Amino acid sequence: IVLLIGWAVYRQCSPGxxxxxxxxxxxxxxxxxxxxxxxxxxxxxLRYTPQEFFRKSATEGSSTVGLTRAVWLEGSAxxxxxSARAGGAANLFRVHTDNLTAEATGTRxxxxxxxxxxxxxLRDGELDLLVGHRxxxxxxxxxxxxxxxxxxxxxx
Numbered sequence: 315i316v317l318l319i320g321w322a323v324y325r326q327c328s329p330g331x332x333x334x335x336x337x338x339x340x341x342x343x344x345x346x347x348x349x350x351x352x353x354x355x356x357x358x359x360l361r362y363t364p365q366e367f368f369r370k371s372a373t374e375g376s377s378t379v380g381l382t383r384a385v386w387l388e389g390s391a392x393x394x395x396x397s398a399r400a401g402g403a404a405n406l407f408r409v410h411t412d413n414l415t416a417e418a419t420g421t422r423x424x425x426x427x428x429x430x431x432x433x434x435x436l437r438d439g440e441l442d443l444l445v446g447h448r449x450x451x452x453x454x455x456x457x458x459x460x461x462x463x464x465x466x467x468x469x470x
Contacts, residue, residue: 331362332361332363334359334360335359336354336357336359337356337357341354346383348383352385352391353393354390355392358388358389358390359387359389360386360387360391361386362386384410385410386411387409387427389426390424390428391409391424393421393424393425394422395423395439397420411427411432413445413461414444414461415443415445417442418439418441420439421436421440421441422436422438423437423439423453424437432460433458433459434453434459436457436458438455440452445464445466
Protein backbone atom coordinates (compact mmCIF):
# COMPACT_ATOMS: atom_id res chain seq x y z
CA ILE A 315 0.00 0.00 0.00
CA VAL A 316 2.83 2.40 0.87
CA LEU A 317 4.48 1.73 -2.49
CA LEU A 318 1.21 2.32 -4.34
CA ILE A 319 0.64 5.64 -2.56
CA GLY A 320 4.25 6.65 -3.20
CA TRP A 321 3.92 5.81 -6.89
CA ALA A 322 0.68 7.83 -7.17
CA VAL A 323 2.26 10.87 -5.50
CA TYR A 324 5.33 10.57 -7.74
CA ARG A 325 3.16 10.40 -10.89
CA GLN A 326 1.18 13.49 -9.89
CA CYS A 327 4.21 15.53 -8.84
CA SER A 328 6.75 14.23 -11.36
CA PRO A 329 8.74 16.62 -13.55
CA GLY A 330 6.44 15.80 -16.49
CA UNK A 331 3.39 17.22 -14.76
CA UNK A 332 2.22 20.81 -15.13
CA UNK A 333 1.07 22.83 -12.16
CA UNK A 334 -0.54 26.19 -12.86
CA UNK A 335 -1.28 28.54 -9.97
CA UNK A 336 -3.10 31.88 -10.10
CA UNK A 337 -2.73 34.72 -7.62
CA UNK A 338 -5.60 36.33 -5.72
CA UNK A 339 -6.21 38.79 -8.59
CA UNK A 340 -5.15 36.74 -11.63
CA UNK A 341 -7.17 34.49 -13.96
CA UNK A 342 -5.51 32.35 -16.60
CA UNK A 343 -6.79 30.68 -19.77
CA UNK A 344 -5.16 27.29 -20.35
CA UNK A 345 -5.34 25.25 -23.56
CA UNK A 346 -4.93 21.55 -22.81
CA UNK A 347 -3.34 19.04 -25.25
CA UNK A 348 -6.73 17.59 -26.27
CA UNK A 349 -8.15 20.98 -27.30
CA UNK A 350 -10.08 21.56 -24.06
CA UNK A 351 -9.85 25.01 -22.49
CA UNK A 352 -9.75 25.88 -18.80
CA UNK A 353 -10.29 29.35 -17.40
CA UNK A 354 -8.50 29.09 -14.05
CA UNK A 355 -9.98 31.68 -11.72
CA UNK A 356 -8.10 33.71 -9.06
CA UNK A 357 -6.42 31.92 -6.14
CA UNK A 358 -6.62 28.48 -7.80
CA UNK A 359 -4.34 25.62 -8.84
CA LEU A 360 -4.67 23.18 -11.76
CA ARG A 361 -2.44 20.13 -12.15
CA TYR A 362 -2.19 17.70 -15.10
CA THR A 363 0.33 15.61 -17.02
CA PRO A 364 0.47 16.77 -20.67
CA GLN A 365 2.08 13.63 -22.13
CA GLU A 366 -0.67 11.41 -20.69
CA PHE A 367 -3.45 13.20 -22.59
CA PHE A 368 -2.67 11.20 -25.76
CA ARG A 369 -1.13 7.90 -26.76
CA LYS A 370 -0.46 6.16 -30.06
CA SER A 371 -2.83 3.32 -30.73
CA ALA A 372 -1.24 0.17 -32.10
CA THR A 373 -4.47 -0.82 -33.82
CA GLU A 374 -5.01 2.54 -35.49
CA GLY A 375 -1.45 3.20 -36.68
CA SER A 376 -0.42 6.82 -36.26
CA SER A 377 -3.76 8.21 -35.10
CA THR A 378 -3.99 9.46 -31.53
CA VAL A 379 -6.47 8.16 -29.00
CA GLY A 380 -7.19 9.79 -25.65
CA LEU A 381 -5.60 8.03 -22.71
CA THR A 382 -5.84 10.06 -19.53
CA ARG A 383 -7.78 13.28 -19.85
CA ALA A 384 -7.61 14.21 -16.18
CA VAL A 385 -6.88 17.33 -14.17
CA TRP A 386 -6.73 18.03 -10.44
CA LEU A 387 -8.26 21.28 -9.19
CA GLU A 388 -7.95 23.35 -6.06
CA GLY A 389 -9.99 26.57 -6.26
CA SER A 390 -12.31 27.48 -9.14
CA ALA A 391 -12.29 27.01 -12.90
CA UNK A 392 -14.55 27.06 -15.95
CA UNK A 393 -14.11 24.13 -18.35
CA UNK A 394 -14.85 23.84 -22.07
CA UNK A 395 -14.19 20.19 -22.81
CA UNK A 396 -13.32 19.10 -26.34
CA SER A 397 -15.20 16.05 -27.58
CA ALA A 398 -13.16 12.85 -27.44
CA ARG A 399 -11.96 11.48 -30.78
CA ALA A 400 -12.93 7.97 -29.72
CA GLY A 401 -15.66 6.81 -27.38
CA GLY A 402 -15.54 4.87 -24.14
CA ALA A 403 -14.63 5.45 -20.54
CA ALA A 404 -10.94 5.89 -21.34
CA ASN A 405 -11.77 9.10 -23.22
CA LEU A 406 -13.83 10.82 -20.54
CA PHE A 407 -12.47 14.14 -19.30
CA ARG A 408 -12.11 14.00 -15.52
CA VAL A 409 -11.81 16.85 -13.02
CA HIS A 410 -10.69 15.66 -9.60
CA THR A 411 -11.02 17.47 -6.28
CA ASP A 412 -10.38 15.87 -2.90
CA ASN A 413 -14.07 14.95 -2.51
CA LEU A 414 -15.48 14.64 -6.05
CA THR A 415 -14.73 13.54 -9.60
CA ALA A 416 -16.64 15.09 -12.52
CA GLU A 417 -16.65 13.05 -15.75
CA ALA A 418 -17.54 14.79 -19.00
CA THR A 419 -17.54 14.29 -22.75
CA GLY A 420 -17.65 17.54 -24.71
CA THR A 421 -19.33 19.95 -22.33
CA ARG A 422 -19.10 23.31 -20.53
CA UNK A 423 -19.19 23.46 -16.72
CA UNK A 424 -17.86 25.26 -13.65
CA UNK A 425 -16.19 23.65 -10.63
CA UNK A 426 -15.35 25.45 -7.40
CA UNK A 427 -13.51 23.62 -4.62
CA UNK A 428 -12.75 25.50 -1.42
CA UNK A 429 -12.50 24.52 2.24
CA UNK A 430 -13.60 20.92 1.66
CA UNK A 431 -16.71 21.83 -0.35
CA UNK A 432 -17.12 21.40 -4.09
CA UNK A 433 -19.76 23.15 -6.21
CA UNK A 434 -20.46 22.11 -9.79
CA UNK A 435 -22.64 23.95 -12.32
CA LEU A 436 -23.34 22.33 -15.71
CA ARG A 437 -23.83 24.93 -18.44
CA ASP A 438 -24.07 22.66 -21.50
CA GLY A 439 -23.66 18.97 -22.36
CA GLU A 440 -23.50 15.99 -20.02
CA LEU A 441 -21.74 15.46 -16.71
CA ASP A 442 -21.57 12.57 -14.26
CA LEU A 443 -20.48 13.22 -10.68
CA LEU A 444 -18.75 10.61 -8.56
CA VAL A 445 -18.24 10.76 -4.81
CA GLY A 446 -16.16 7.94 -3.39
CA HIS A 447 -15.62 6.41 -6.89
CA ARG A 448 -19.29 5.60 -7.42
CA UNK A 449 -21.62 7.42 -9.81
CA UNK A 450 -23.78 9.67 -7.72
CA UNK A 451 -25.59 11.93 -10.14
CA UNK A 452 -26.03 12.69 -13.82
CA UNK A 453 -26.42 16.46 -14.31
CA UNK A 454 -28.53 18.14 -16.95
CA UNK A 455 -27.74 21.63 -18.32
CA UNK A 456 -28.54 24.33 -15.75
CA UNK A 457 -28.30 21.98 -12.76
CA UNK A 458 -25.83 22.57 -9.93
CA UNK A 459 -24.81 20.60 -6.86
CA UNK A 460 -22.78 21.01 -3.69
CA UNK A 461 -20.68 18.22 -2.17
CA UNK A 462 -19.83 18.74 1.49
CA UNK A 463 -18.88 16.10 4.08
CA UNK A 464 -19.35 13.35 1.49
CA UNK A 465 -22.99 14.34 0.87
CA UNK A 466 -24.39 15.60 -2.44
CA UNK A 467 -27.05 18.35 -2.37
CA UNK A 468 -28.85 20.00 -5.29
CA UNK A 469 -28.49 23.81 -5.28
CA UNK A 470 -30.02 26.67 -7.22
